[in-house]
Amino acid sequence: MRILITGSAGFVGSHLVERFLTEGHTVVGVDNYLSGQRRNTELFLSHPAFRFIEADVSTAIPYDGEKLDWVLHFASPASPPHYQQFPIETLMVGAQGTQHALELAHAHGAGFLLASTSEVYGDPLVHPQPESYWGHVNPNGVRSCYDEAKRYAEAITMAYHRARGVNTRIIRIFNTYGPRMRHDDGRVVTNFIHQALRGEALTVYGDGSQTRSFQFVEDLVEGIVRLMGVAYHEPVNLGNPDEYTIVQFAELIRSRINPTLDIVFEPMPQDDPKQRKPDNELAKKLLDWKPNVPLATGLEVTVRYFQDLTRVLI
Numbered sequence: 001m002r003i004l005i006t007g008s009a010g011f012v013g014s015h016l017v018e019r020f021l022t023e024g025h026t027v028v029g030v031d032n033y034l035s036g037q038r039r040n041t042e043l044f045l046s047h048p049a050f051r052f053i054e055a056d057v058s059t060a061i062p063y064d065g066e067k068l069d070w071v072l073h074f075a076s077p078a079s080p081p082h083y084q085q086f087p088i089e090t091l092m093v094g095a096q097g098t099q100h101a102l103e104l105a106h107a108h109g110a111g112f113l114l115a116s117t118s119e120v121y122g123d124p125l126v127h128p129q130p131e132s133y134w135g136h137v138n139p140n141g142v143r144s145c146y147d148e149a150k151r152y153a154e155a156i157t158m159a160y161h162r163a164r165g166v167n168t169r170i171i172r173i174f175n176t177y178g179p180r181m182r183h184d185d186g187r188v189v190t191n192f193i194h195q196a197l198r199g200e201a202l203t204v205y206g207d208g209s210q211t212r213s214f215q216f217v218e219d220l221v222e223g224i225v226r227l228m229g230v231a232y233h234e235p236v237n238l239g240n241p242d243e244y245t246i247v248q249f250a251e252l253i254r255s256r257i258n259p260t261l262d263i264v265f266e267p268m269p270q271d272d273p274k275q276r277k278p279d280n281e282l283a284k285k286l287l288d289w290k291p292n293v294p295l296a297t298g299l300e301v302t303v304r305y306f307q308d309l310t311r312v313l314i
């Protein structure tokens with residue numbers, strides 16, 4: 001197959017590039033490096049089946065090559081500090097960027113897959129979150145640029161499916177971690193690992209009783225590949241249901257890297273969801289999928305990646 005991936009230099013995008021190249025497909029990557037990293041493109045540039053286009057998909061997707069089989073739309077900042085630094089770009093890539101990717105898929109008669117997010121559930125009042133839950137989102141708060149962009153992206157994806165017959169898929173990605181995240185993206189996994197590797201105190205926001213469930217990137221990629229093979233057009237949650245409070249997570253990172261470190265408490269960011277955990281029943285039934293990588297194993301791989309990277313950066 002020939003697969004175009006927007007956000008190919010991003011964390012999840014780059015793992016998809018790797019998976020499809022390994023399986024013998026041709027991959028066209030597109031990224032403008034707003035949050036993606038050049039080193040994630042450089043990994044594949046010498047591969048004969050990889051082509052890269054540097055472009056902002058919110059403006060246009062300048063692809064004029066052979067017929068595409070799939071368009072996977074992963075371009076967007078995804079870390080709260082990062083999307084709050086670029087709120088307009090985040091809204092644009094969720095709105096215009098999604099439409100450009102849908103138009104491209106439509107023109108090529110290709111399948112289209114949208115990377116949506118557990119953030120569409122906002123600060124959820126239902127726990128764990130099934131796909132049928134409509135969410136509890138502040139429509140104009142500091143997270144709205146991301147949450148509402150992705151909610152609009154889901155709406156326009158369903159509209160192109162219903163009105164234009166595009167063969168669409170929507171995944172809702174829950175907190176995901178692994179190698180090739182930006183070390184400075186400000187999310188909890190990278191902050192804690194970097195703080196611990198530098199011998200600094202771990203910064204817990206609020207009292208740390210808020211929860212998250214962390215999925216290793218390999219499990220996510222497997223779920224995406226399986227969903228591409230099934231004609232199901234409604235959203236599907238992909239996440240690991242093992243839930244931790246942020247304090248528990250800080251203690252886990254500390255115990256693995258440096259048990260003598262302090263944990264310090266800092267103010268809670270606005271609209272920070274108090275709890276998050278996927279209901280995975282649909283993915284189990286539909287895709288025979290469940291996350292396989294335990295947190296300890298995934299963290300070991302991730303910490304090793306950042307240890308190697310820290311040596312390069314220093």
Ligand code: UDP
Binds near residue numbers: 081192
């Ligand atoms: N968090 C924290 N310390 C940090 C970074 C994040 O306590 O240095 C908290 C944050 O307030 C949130 C959780 O960890 O409750 C997950 O944050 P992240 O930015 O990774 O992603 P989110 O799930 O909020 O999109």
